[in-house]
Amino acid sequence: MTDTLTAPDALTRLGWTDADTLHTSRTTTPARVVVHHGTVCDVLRPEADGTLTAHTAPTVAALPVTPVAGDWVELGADGRVHAVAPRRAVLTRSATGHGRQILAANIDTVLVVVPLAGGLNAAMLERLSVMAWDSGAQPVLVLTKSDTTDDAGAQDADTAGHLSPGIPVIPVSVLTGDGLDTLRSHLGPGTTAVMLGPSGAGKTSLLNALEGTAEAVAAVGRGGGRHTTTTRRLHLLASGGVLLDIPGIRSLEVAAGPGAVADVFTDIAALATHCRYGDCGHDGDGGCAVTHAVHTGALSHDRLTTWRKLQGEIAYRRRREDPAEMADMRRQWKAVSKQARRNGRR
Ligand SMILES: Nc1nc2c(ncn2[C@@H]2O[C@H](COP(=O)(O)OP(=O)(O)OP(=O)(O)O)[C@@H](O)[C@H]2O)c(=O)[nH]1
Ligand SMILES: [Mg+2]
Ligand SMILES: [Zn+2]
Structure with a gap:
């Protein structure tokens, strides 16, 4: 708690936890974003009824980030959002072309x-x-x-x-x-x-x-x-x-990281430790404990399919976000298509 002017209970009512950080002074008050639209957002303030519509573009400098629902913001006496607090857990989706x-x-x-x-x-x-x-x-x-x-x-x-x-x-x-x-x-x-x-x-x-x-x-x-x-x-x-x-x-x-996939597919992760090769791709190579489990019925084929798709998407996203890896991919494809053309000529 950094704000000494507001009763903690009133902030808790808005979902405030010890993990949240927000610095407010005598001239600003804390508020929580209910909904954001365009250049304004509706906010809830502790010890105040109803929502207040606040402008998100302060007069002095533009905000470095656009507030979203759930954000803690610093509200000025001018009715504008002066700052957005650092975010802890955030739910994200992958938006085509927008990361x-x-x-x-x-x-x-x-x-x-x-x-x-x-x-x-x-x-x-x-x-x-x-x-x-x-x-x-x-x-x-x-x-x-x-x-x-x-x-x-x-x-x-x-x-x-x-x-x-x-x-x-x-x-x-x-x-x-x-x-x-x-x-x-x-x-x-x-x-x-x-x-x-x-x-x-x-x-x-x-x-x-x-x-x-x-x-x-x-x-x-x-x-x-x-x-x-x-x-x-x-x-x-x-x-x-x-x-x-x-x-x-x-x-x-659906946006996902490799860690989160492992959190859900703990069974596949456990099976993978028994594969013969450490870098096993689980696609039918010898000594693969994962595909073996599918054959015996211990692991559902559909589950492995979803796991594969997620791995593919993670790899795709990583390439898109990493220019070096993307260039590497293009070089590989060039080599492959050259080879294919050569084979075709023969
Ligand atoms: N039988 C039954 N139908 C339900 C139940 N809950 C919701 N529905 C119906 O499911 C339909 C969709 O409900 P919504 O609450 O609008 O779904 P939503 O997830 O908010 O959908 P979006 O806002 O488009 O994301 C409505 O026709 C509801 O009547 C339930 O417990 N039982
Ligand atoms: Mg709905
Ligand atoms: Zn394997």
């Missing part, structure tokens, strides 16, 4: 929201879990629409626990109220959570069920493809925590 985009800042928990209606989608769950681990926050798996299963999602919860080890799994339904109290227990004071899931998973419905609010949700039976929630917005919960509702994510936007 990575920050979806939510200063989060403690990522609720991975996956629907059970139509059957549990293992690949989606694995990818989103990787993205959640990548944020640095604690993932929690929320399986929505448990009312569409015969056993309130019990069997799917078991499967999900194996697909994404080390993560609490909570089946929920806004129709029966199943799991809502358990979910609330993860959303206590000082916790900032963000909901990550595909469009139509039931994220906004969940917020409404927790809070008794009436944020817009998709009409029943509406065809997929369009997002119902279009902004990223922070909500203060009755349970004392803070929840960010964001538009649904598409699988190609």
Whole structure:
């Protein structure tokens, strides 16, 4: 706590933790970004009701970063944002042509929201879990629409626990109220959570069920493809925590690092230690314990496929971000195509 003018409880209500750092003086006050649009953002201030619209472009110098939902900012008496605090855990997605985009800042928990209606989608769950681990926050798996299963999602919860080890799994339904109290227990004071899931998973419905609010949700039976929630917005919960509702994510936007992949695919990592070669590519070389496990049925083929795709995407992203490696790749391709032309002539 750097600010001596504000009661700590009032900051905790906004999700303040000891890990957050913000320097405020007698002329500035701390605030938290609820939603950002263009050159303004709506902010919440401790000990003040309602949101305040603040300009993000200060008169003296432009801000080095654009505030996002969840950011802690320093608010001047002129109603402008003077500074954005250093961010701890951030949820990012890969935006084509823009590198990575920050979806939510200063989060403690990522609720991975996956629907059970139509059957549990293992690949989606694995990818989103990787993205959640990548944020640095604690993932929690929320399986929505448990009312569409015969056993309130019990069997799917078991499967999900194996697909994404080390993560609490909570089946929920806004129709029966199943799991809502358990979910609330993860959303206590000082916790900032963000909901990550595909469009139509039931994220906004969940917020409404927790809070008794009436944020817009998709009409029943509406065809997929369009997002119902279009902004990223922070909500203060009755349970004392803070929840960010964001538009649904598409699988190609999943950003992941190698560490986060290893966090989810602990089974493959463990098997890999038994491969004959240390640099085994797990694609059918002799002495590969991973492909052997697929043959015996100990490891699902689909799981290995998702793991391979994620490895490929990480390698691709790294090449794109590393010019030297990219040039190296181009040289290799030139050599390959030259060779191919030569072979063709023969
Ligand atoms: N049967 C059942 N349907 C649900 C449940 N929760 C949500 N739905 C339905 O699922 C649909 C999508 O819900 P939304 O809350 O709009 O989904 P969303 O994840 O916020 O979607 P985006 O905002 O587009 O990302 C709506 O028609 C809801 O009525 C549930 O627990 N059970
Ligand atoms: Mg929504
Ligand atoms: Zn191997």
